[in-house]
Amino acid sequence: xxxxxxxxxxxxxxxxxxxxxxxxxxxxxxxxxxxxxxxxxxxxxxxxxxxxxxxxxxxxxxxxxxxxxxxxxxxxxxxxxxxxxxxxxxxxxxxxxxxxxxxxxxxxxxxxxxxxxxxxxxxxxxxxxxxxxxxxxxxxxxxxxxxxxxxxxxxxxxxxxxxxxxxxxxxxxxxxxxxxxxxxxxxxxxxxxxxxxxxxxxxxxxxxxxxxxxxxxxxxxxxxxxxxxxxxxxxxxxxxxxxxxxxxxxxxxxxxxxxxxxxxxxxxxxxxxxxxxxxxxxxxxxxxxxxxxxxxxxxxxxxxxxxxxxxxxxxxxxxxxxxxxxxxxxxxxxxxxxxxxxxxxxxxxxxxxxxxxx
Ligand SMILES: [Zn+2]
Numbered sequence: 001x002x003x004x005x006x007x008x009x010x011x012x013x014x015x016x017x018x019x020x021x022x023x024x025x026x027x028x029x030x031x032x033x034x035x036x037x038x039x040x041x042x043x044x045x046x047x048x049x050x051x052x053x054x055x056x057x058x059x060x061x062x063x064x065x066x067x068x069x070x071x072x073x074x075x076x077x078x079x080x081x082x083x084x085x086x087x088x089x090x091x092x093x094x095x096x097x098x099x100x101x102x103x104x105x106x107x108x109x110x111x112x113x114x115x116x117x118x119x120x121x122x123x124x125x126x127x128x129x130x131x132x133x134x135x136x137x138x139x140x141x142x143x144x145x146x147x148x149x150x151x152x153x154x155x156x157x158x159x160x161x162x163x164x165x166x167x168x169x170x171x172x173x174x175x176x177x178x179x180x181x182x183x184x185x186x187x188x189x190x191x192x193x194x195x196x197x198x199x200x201x202x203x204x205x206x207x208x209x210x211x212x213x214x215x216x217x218x219x220x221x222x223x224x225x226x227x228x229x230x231x232x233x234x235x236x237x238x239x240x241x242x243x244x245x246x247x248x249x250x251x252x253x254x255x256x257x258x259x260x261x262x263x264x265x266x267x268x269x270x271x272x273x274x275x276x277x278x279x280x281x282x283x284x285x286x287x288x289x290x291x292x293x294x295x296x297x298x299x300x301x302x303x304x305x306x307x308x309x310x311x312x313x314x315x316x317x318x319x320x321x322x323x324x325x326x327x328x329x330x331x332x333x334x335x336x337x338x339x340x341x342x343x344x345x346x347x348x349x350x351x352x353x354x355x356x357x358x
Contacts, residue, residue, distance in 0.1 A: 048352035051171075051183035051214075052109075052135045053126045062135070063108035065347035068217070068246065068270035069318055070303035071095050071112050071128065074119035078150050081117055085307040088124045092131065094305050094312045099132035105322045109135040109347070111299075113217065113246075115143040115186045117150050119307065122180035137183030137351070140167040140175065141205060144198045145188035145219050151197075160200045164207035171212045184351055185209065188219030194228045202229045206236040213353040217244040217268070223256035230265055239356040240264040244297065247271065249279070254286045261292035266350050273302025273316045277324045284342075285332055297350060298325070298342050 048059045072091055074081055102110065114120045122138055129136040142163070143150045155163060167185065174181050185205050189198040205216045216233075220226045226245045233243055241264040248257050249269045257267045267287065272280050280298070287296050300320060305312035326339055 048354055050109075050137065050348075050351050050353060051181050052129065052137055053122060053180050053183075054129050054135070057135065059348045059352040061108070062344070062348045062351070064106050064343050065109040065111065065351075066102070066107060066299045066318060066321075066343075067111045067244075067297045067347050067350070068113045068268060068299035068301050069110055070114050070301070071125065072119045072121060072305040072307070072312075073114050073303070074307045076308070078117040078152050081119065083121065086119075086121075086305065086312075088121070088127065091121075091124055091305045091312065092127060094315065095128060095303070096131055098303075098315070098317045099128060099134055102318055103133055105319060107134065107318075109137070110318075111137045111184070111347075111351075113139065113186055113301075114304070115139060115141055115150070115188070116175075117152055118143055120175075122175045122178045126178075126180055138175075138180070139184050139186035139217070140170040140182035140208070140214070141185040141187045141216075142201060143186065143188035143219060144195075144201050145190050147190065148197065150188075155201075156197065160203035160207060163200070163204035164211070167204065167208040168211050171208070171214060182214065183353075185214050185216045186219070187216065189225050189229065191222045192224060194225050194232075198225075199228075199232060202232050203236065206233045206238045209233075209238055209242050210236070210355060210357075213355045215242055215244060215266075215351050215353075217246050219246050221247045221250035223251045223253060223260075226251070226256070226260060226265075230260065230263065234358055237357050239358040241266070241350075242356040244268050244350060247301075249275065249283060254283060257283075257287065258290045258292055261287065261290075261295035265295065266297055266346070267292070267295055268297045268299070270297070270299040271301045272298060272321050272325055273300030273318065277320065277328060280325055281328045281332060284329065284334075288334070288338065293338060293341055294346065296342060297346055 049056045050059050112125055125136050125138050142155050170182055185208055187201045187205050209216055230240050244266040246268045248267045249271055261267050300318050302316040302318050
């Protein structure tokens with residue numbers, strides 16, 4: 001992608017990048033002589049960055065963002081999945097028009113939430129970012145939901161520390177030998193009380209957060225596992241604002257969403273692609289009245305190319321928020337600033353790379 005914010009000296013407000021620059025093109029003395037070192041020190045408190053598949057960019061450049069979408073998902077299972085189940089060219093042919101449509105709708109950033117062992121393909125996402133002009137983020141972590149069908153064998157035997165080390169390594173060195181780095185953590189748990197295995201996944205996510213500053217998105221749905229995960233993180237001194245309660249729309253008791261939001265947790269209402277739009281408007285209105293719209297994220301959870309089906313199967317586009325939900329919200333007193341809070345301000349705050357301790 002021709003990033004609008006290429007890696008230049010304007011943006012090294014993140015310590016690691018300053019070190020990178022000092023180690024590579026710049027000698028320390030030259031770096032200091034130019035005054036470049038002074039810049040990050042001035043800006044470090046006010047600005048941060050996000051990690052896209054094409055590189056690190058300032059969070060300010062994130063702009064209009066869909067925080068939970070899919071390009072490709074393969075539900076074949078961790079024991080049978082393999083990247084030769086799909087051809088990148090075929091996927092690009094199918095998905096690119098939908099991403100181009102998003103560009104036309106004014107979207108700048110697209111977060112791809114397909115985890116490893118379910119069809120995460122960093123190189124494919126990079127090609128799509130290059131060709132669409134969208135800033136695309138992908139993830140590290142493992143998905144335990146649906147009875148552990150998508151967990152690799154070692155997820156059952158390794159400790160939380162060992163799993164976290166694998167995810168931290170992806171953040172530091174890139175995924176699957178591509179050099180492409182994840183921009184957030186994605187895990188998944190089943191509804192109801194957390195199993196010991198899923199408690200381990202959230203602990204591994206917490207450890208990864210403390211080391212990398214990546215935000216944790218967890219496929220969760222209901223309130224019981226949401227609060228159990230928040231509690232486990234709190235015991236590790238990870239602040240609730242490092243946690244996104246993914247698929248929170250599945251919890252019918254909206255007072256639970258409000259309670260979590262007041263603790264700092266991000267509430268993700270992310271199934272607009274295939275849910276009842278009116279239900280989303282109702283839920284958003286409740287959260288607005290409660291004064292917690294500043295903790296809410298929205299997306300479609302739409303897409304996606306399905307390997308094994310002719311031409312990738314049926315596909316849900318990513319435009320319903322713009323074509324149906326926003327017009328409906330406008331009739332209910334939502335203002336421009338509310339919409340930009342949901343699609344711009346909140347995603348930037350939620351996904352800026354930063355360790356958040358309680
Ligand atoms: Zn999803």
